[in-house]
Amino acid sequence: MSAFLDLPPARCAQGSARLPGSKSISNRVLLLAALAEGDTHIHDLLHSDDVARMLEALEALGVRWERTGAHDYVVHGTAGAPFPVREAELFLGNAGTAFRPLTAVLALMDGEYRLRGVPRMHERPIGDLVEALRQLGARIDYLENEGYPPLAIHPPAPVSVETVRIRGNVSSQFLSALLMALPLLGRPITVEVVGELISRPYVALTLALMARFGVELVERDGRFHYDGQARYRSPGEVYVEGDASSASYFLAAGVLGGGPVRVEGVGRTSLQGDVRFAEALEALGARVAMGENWIEASAPENGRLRAFDLDLNHIPDAAMTLAVVALFCEGPSRLRHIGSWRVKETDRIAAMATELRKLGATVEEGPDFLVITPPERLQPAAIATYDDHRMAMCFSLAAFGDIYVRILEPECVNKTFPEYWQVYRSVVRPVPVVAIDGPTASGKGTVAARLAERLGWHYLDSGALYRLVALAALRRGLATEDAAMLARLARDLDVRFSGDRILLAGEDVTEAIRTEDVSAAASRIAVHGTVREALLARQRAFRRRPGLVAEGRDMGSVVFPDAELKVFLTASVEVRAERRFKQLIDKGMSASIERLREELEARDRRDRERAIAPLQQCPDALRLDTSHIGVEEAVEAIFDWVRTRGLA
């Protein structure tokens, strides 16, 4: 389990992503197949934590199933008879789509069951479902807190009501669960929703899948009628659609990163409500196209995303993606009618507000709404994910704001999308970096600056940052051994790069940082890990669209280990001494070539032998020896490498 994942700033997004199976469909189909008569062959089933919990539970209940291919399963239905195992303890993680429907189904069977989940599951309400099931004679006890899991389920007592009432304003999953369990009663019954029903498309999904398994309910005015006759029968074969909520991250990436990005596995004919996320993107000005089984999204024609004010009750999961997209809209955006966020994997309204603020947004948080005002520029942040897969996936999109985004506990995506980070990397291209490392006086400064100019990219002279710290330290009389003080100085340094001038607290120090004194101090300061760490974020901040040429000693090894092109620029010590000699003479200074050579050798040794980030040629770096070639030739050679890699 890695503690965090650093996502580099994103340059663009393009390509296509094959979606994993829908969580909501996978778990419904597994349960319906278990209850049905006959075998059901399920294809494209999602592999994720939530589905694993359902599969384990069915197995524990004595339902037989086998895996027949990578995502293919066969479930042997129990034909409406009670599940073979009459006493079981089930652990259902944080899977709402397993916990709620299994509660309903087991409450109408004839056994003793205990249902538990992760601690957060025990904070997610289930009282409205239990209330409804009790009207049908279910005997359910709360094992800890009234209204919440864990639950103990006992055999039901016979009752003969004709109508059962259920509330649907906390979660639609309660109604879905109850509806799926109705055929177990074997008699006509009407379900009446009391008050508001939220997340409606999920109920439509439930009805559609029940119909595939032979049970059609009649819906009229918020009442659902079961005729008492229909029984679940296997349709033989079921293909699970791609997950429409998972699609939202890639569609948004297409919009924020130019696109087009196509998702495959959902489209016009999808049963899932979250395909309507595409409409929301269109409302923002994005270009969207949809086929039977695919959706494609690109940036707006004029590149500008309109701010929005939308009721998102019908797409509660994909709506989270819009909250992060709001960071890129022109003006404040309002997400309304999202109160259910408070009782999901975490309190998503609070979590979203907290993490968006870390990026610099101004966020107003209400009981069931968010108003998000983007900042002028996003600021890099470490995003907490609260064991919520969607927090991790949504916030990966912040990388389109020209910043590094650190996602804490990135494996939480396993709940519904274990391969998310691989798929993300296949669609989202980072801002490219050419990392040029090499010893002193190898010519890397001039070569890198010219290359950056030629490419129209940003340029980082990382050595200048160390020199700036050195100059500031010398001026304050700080010892070059005082690592802690120097690190603080490095962190708080007021530096501005303006064209080819470098300003320290407003003063132009472009020449002042080039003296031999400052050079020597910079080299001594650079051995401190604390100083290097303090300068890391400052260096990474140079990575902005369209690209960066960075030069120094640890660009390829430490600062930009993922650089698309790494170059080790070097020259013989004789040639470097000569170059330095000429530079000094040109400036009207006196110098000894012998001394310069000795100094260079000493400096090389120090840089090579220091414990932290020593000067080295990365195994994946291309070596360019400039002993016998000029600057222009060196630039040309690297430019060619950039081109052959398709970076420019």
Ligand SMILES: O=C(O)C1=C[C@@H](OP(=O)(O)O)[C@@H](O)[C@H](O)C1
């Ligand atoms: O029925 C379903 O499959 C789901 C319903 C929604 O929950 P609510 O009805 O609680 O909003 C949704 O958020 C969840 O991810 C899946």
Ligand SMILES: C=C(OP(=O)(O)O)C(=O)O
């Ligand atoms: C709310 C979600 O999950 P659950 O099915 O556990 O309710 C979700 O996946 O966003």
